[in-house]
Amino acid sequence: MKALRRFLDKIKPNFEPGGKFAPLQSVFEGFESFLFVPATTSKSGVHIHDNIDSKRTMTVVIIALLPALLFGMYNVGYQHYLAIGELATTSFWTVFLYGFLAVLPKIVVSYLVGLGIEFIVAQMRHHEIQEGFLVSGMLIPMIVPIDTPLWMIAIATAFAVIFAKEVFGGTGMNIFNVALVTRAFLFFAYPSKMSGDNVFVRTGDAFGIGGGTVVDGFSGATPLGQVATNVGDELVLRNIVGEPLTTLDYFIGLIPGSIGETSTLAILIGAVILLLTGIASWRIIVSVFAGGLLTAWVCTMVDPSIYAAALLSPIDQVCLGGFAFAAVFMATDPVTAARTKTGKYIYGFLIGAMAIIIRVFNTGYPEGAMLAVLFMNAFAPLIDHYVVEANISRRLKRAKNAK
Amino acid sequence: MANVVRLKRGLNLRLEGTAVPNVEKTIVSDTVAIVPDNFHGIVPKVIVKPGDAVKVGSAVMYDKNHPEVQFVSPVSGEVVAVERGERRKVMKIVIKNDRKDEAVTFEKTSSAAEVKQLFLQAGMWGFIKQRPYDVIADPTVEPRDIFVTAFDNAPLAPVYAYEMLAGEDAKALAKGLEALAMLTQGKVYVGVEPESKVTVPAGVELVTFKGNFPACNAGVQAHNIAPVNKGETVWTINALDVVLMGRLLLNGRVDMMRTVAVSGSEVAKPAYVRALPGTPMADILKDNLVKADYARRVISGNVFTGVNVSIEGYLGVYHSHVTVIPEGNDTHEFLGWAMPGCKVLTTSRTFVSRWLPGSNRKPDARLHGGERAIIMSEEYDRVFPMDILPEYLVKAIIAFDIDRMEQLGIYEVAPEDFAACEFVDTSKLPLQEIVRKGLDALRKEMN
Numbered sequence A: 001m002k003a004l005r006r007f008l009d010k011i012k013p014n015f016e017p018g019g020k021f022a023p024l025q026s027v028f029e030g031f032e033s034f035l036f037v038p039a040t041t042s043k044s045g046v047h048i049h050d051n052i053d054s055k056r057t058m059t060v061v062i063i064a065l066l067p068a069l070l071f072g073m074y075n076v077g078y079q080h081y082l083a084i085g086e087l088a089t090t091s092f093w094t095v096f097l098y099g100f101l102a103v104l105p106k107i108v109v110s111y112l113v114g115l116g117i118e119f120i121v122a123q124m125r126h127h128e129i130q131e132g133f134l135v136s137g138m139l140i141p142m143i144v145p146i147d148t149p150l151w152m153i154a155i156a157t158a159f160a161v162i163f164a165k166e167v168f169g170g171t172g173m174n175i176f177n178v179a180l181v182t183r184a185f186l187f188f189a190y191p192s193k194m195s196g197d198n199v200f201v202r203t204g205d206a207f208g209i210g211g212g213t214v215v216d217g218f219s220g221a222t223p224l225g226q227v228a229t230n231v232g233d234e235l236v237l238r239n240i241v242g243e244p245l246t247t248l249d250y251f252i253g254l255i256p257g258s259i260g261e262t263s264t265l266a267i268l269i270g271a272v273i274l275l276l277t278g279i280a281s282w283r284i285i286v287s288v289f290a291g292g293l294l295t296a297w298v299c300t301m302v303d304p305s306i307y308a309a310a311l312l313s314p315i316d317q318v319c320l321g322g323f324a325f326a327a328v329f330m331a332t333d334p335v336t337a338a339r340t341k342t343g344k345y346i347y348g349f350l351i352g353a354m355a356i357i358i359r360v361f362n363t364g365y366p367e368g369a370m371l372a373v374l375f376m377n378a379f380a381p382l383i384d385h386y387v388v389e390a391n392i393s394r395r396l397k398r399a400k401n402a403k
Numbered sequence B: 001m002a003n004v005v006r007l008k009r010g011l012n013l014r015l016e017g018t019a020v021p022n023v024e025k026t027i028v029s030d031t032v033a034i035v036p037d038n039f040h041g042i043v044p045k046v047i048v049k050p051g052d053a054v055k056v057g058s059a060v061m062y063d064k065n066h067p068e069v070q071f072v073s074p075v076s077g078e079v080v081a082v083e084r085g086e087r088r089k090v091m092k093i094v095i096k097n098d099r100k101d102e103a104v105t106f107e108k109t110s111s112a113a114e115v116k117q118l119f120l121q122a123g124m125w126g127f128i129k130q131r132p133y134d135v136i137a138d139p140t141v142e143p144r145d146i147f148v149t150a151f152d153n154a155p156l157a158p159v160y161a162y163e164m165l166a167g168e169d170a171k172a173l174a175k176g177l178e179a180l181a182m183l184t185q186g187k188v189y190v191g192v193e194p195e196s197k198v199t200v201p202a203g204v205e206l207v208t209f210k211g212n213f214p215a216c217n218a219g220v221q222a223h224n225i226a227p228v229n230k231g232e233t234v235w236t237i238n239a240l241d242v243v244l245m246g247r248l249l250l251n252g253r254v255d256m257m258r259t260v261a262v263s264g265s266e267v268a269k270p271a272y273v274r275a276l277p278g279t280p281m282a283d284i285l286k287d288n289l290v291k292a293d294y295a296r297r298v299i300s301g302n303v304f305t306g307v308n309v310s311i312e313g314y315l316g317v318y319h320s321h322v323t324v325i326p327e328g329n330d331t332h333e334f335l336g337w338a339m340p341g342c343k344v345l346t347t348s349r350t351f352v353s354r355w356l357p358g359s360n361r362k363p364d365a366r367l368h369g370g371e372r373a374i375i376m377s378e379e380y381d382r383v384f385p386m387d388i389l390p391e392y393l394v395k396a397i398i399a400f401d402i403d404r405m406e407q408l409g410i411y412e413v414a415p416e417d418f419a420a421c422e423f424v425d426t427s428k429l430p431l432q433e434i435v436r437k438g439l440d441a442l443r444k445e446m447n
Helices: A002-015 A022-035 A054-083 A092-125 A132-142 A150-168 A178-189 A223-228 A247-252 A264-276 A282-299 A314-319 A323-330 A341-361 A369-402 B112-121 B159-166 B170-182 B218-225 B239-251 B281-285 B390-399 B402-408 B415-424 B431-446
Strands: B003-006 B020-026 B031-034 B044-046 B059-063 B066-072 B077-084 B090-097 B129-131 B146-149 B188-192 B204-210 B234-238 B258-263 B271-275 B296-300 B321-326
Touching (some): A002 A022, A022 A092, A054 A092, A092 A132, A132 A150, A178 A369, A247 A264, A282 A323, A282 A341, A323 A341, A341 A369, B020 B159, B059 B090, B112 B170, B146 B170, B146 B218, B146 B239, B159 B170, B159 B258, B170 B239, B234 B239, B258 B281, B281 B296
Antiparallel strands (some): B044 B059, B077 B090
8 A cells, every 4th residue: 555655655646736737626526535534634623523524424325225226126137037038947147147138238338428428527627526426327228218329328428427427517416317317308308218118127138148939928017007007997017027026026026127126125124224323314204105106195095097197005105116216216316305304305295295196197108217317406595594494583583582 | 490491302322531530630730721723703913912911800801892891911920922824814822821810800799790890801701601592692782591501511621620519619609609690680590400409599490401412501491491482582501600709799809710631532531630721732642642543633622522732732711611522534444325324333234333332432523424405305304402493594604594493493593513413414514614604694694
């Protein structure tokens, strides 16, 4: 480590203003602080600081995402081999490898595009590279279907990073969740590659492995896609080869869907990590689920021949689609969520309620969690405003009573 | 029945180097310095020049805006230097101590007007601070109430010095409190911790605070007893400084001798010494630092609100505490953000050491990260025991939106109230500096 430190100290002058590589200063600083915690000491105020910093915070979120990501990779392989009818004859590792190879390019593209823009902007503004995109860049590949083309992801990521984040001033200043803006952009710009029956299961090969043809009776519709097109008072959700699914299947997550969103179990492991470390707000997570369950229960009372989703139980509703993922990883983004204690309860509850309402009452629109979070991102400052106003009016009242 | 206030939010850090509760020695140095920067909110006008003889209690400077507010010498001897910095700003007045201890004698007082006159004349006014703005009190404004803080629960606090308030300093404290009670139509409140044996004279109210730092701060105590509203002025004074006022009233002469905790992981034998404000740190720490080949930070005060004065500096006027910690500027932690963190000082559960008892008790002065925009929410709230939204107030200060600052409670706070927030801040913002600048700018704007 000492040799590395010496090397960095030696090449550092080249990156400082006036040096050979001065235009790369932010990038150098980014890598330097990535390797070594900066040794800057406090200049004013407190003389000791907590060890926590934003790199650590973001790292914990990424760790919390890993169970869902790894499960998602396996599930991509699982759905593929199920579709081509070779699941029983393929080993666990081959299935995983297929999924890994299918997902990896998406992660690479998302990070390359997003971090590239971050690096350039940091250098333009002469500030340090900020860590926010480390999480966004991981979220983006997890919330898209497996067959969304890479170039679309690249364009959408660039759009989101520039127009949802950098124009507002960078990490900590954005109003909308960057990853969700990416998804919304994809959804509205290229709807055929973001929804429907043909994008959630990869039927072709991945880097040459896993080729084959789909079995008879294959249908790539997600459970929520099936709900949206259901007719009549009966609802039986099936997997891609036509076998019926149970609530346990929705919970475990071996069903078609966006890469990281299918397994409520893996997402809950992530939630436990986030809550134990205190990074995410339990108030938000709990109230999103509360809002979702309550609204879903109310919705079971509507006419199922018009709104088929009424046939889903509240538990099924929160296990299916992107609901759990949105509750744990999207709604809890501290920058775009409500920031006050009271505000968080309201914010979370409304996200849960809104997600289910969109799902049930807009039949042309099978999944609502993403839009619910984006919608509440816009309302979070308003919710906070009223909480802050309450604090202010307490103070005013006190001053009046004192006179 | 005594009033008890329970404060849930706060911070309790145990650091290495707590001073052993007995007074080792009295430090008498050859020189002391009066540093005008210690007194926040005044414009110093020096009235002595090198060569002038001074006694204990002789005025050496006054506040240009309120010439009646004088600042005095703690020793007798000769002024050897008046050092000035950029734009002729007075950096320090150095006085050679002749060790004769000759003192100016002051008349006994009986009325409120006389007490006030005495405090102004004999350099006691500098110990009285006011809210709003956390500056030395404006002598033309009568305070609504007076808040005296009689404990300290910052890391390594000089607990023993406060214990003496119920012992040998009890008489002076009572005398001082009686005098303060004459200076307000309102009440004098004394904030103590549950174990305190401090007693107060009739007419002074004792309030017990249960809770971690910053429960010892005057602002926190005032907020939980009788909050400061717009247009009101209250005074805040440390009980250890009330003792100095009491001594003046009892003896008719200035005696600024303090019991000072010398603490911190870099101190060889953490203990208490007696010293005057303005004593050189080199004299206080002489022979009492562990051997080291790395840089150290010498702090007058505690690690949260103290001032980095370096070994060439002087004991601050308000401080009964010296802390020495490693600077840490040569420590390069490899991949620190990714490590389990078994030996770090933190309140965050993302580090292993938060889950284990007895984690790092020997922190250095590093920030452990780069400055960022405020990302995490509710971080400040959990160490801010007031009904104020710290994050929103800080943002209003940064934007310098006066109306918003007023609405959110700027008049109730001092920079020290944000010290714990600054410690836990993931974004590493210099909150105390932000609040200080905000208060100063606001004061300028309003007057």
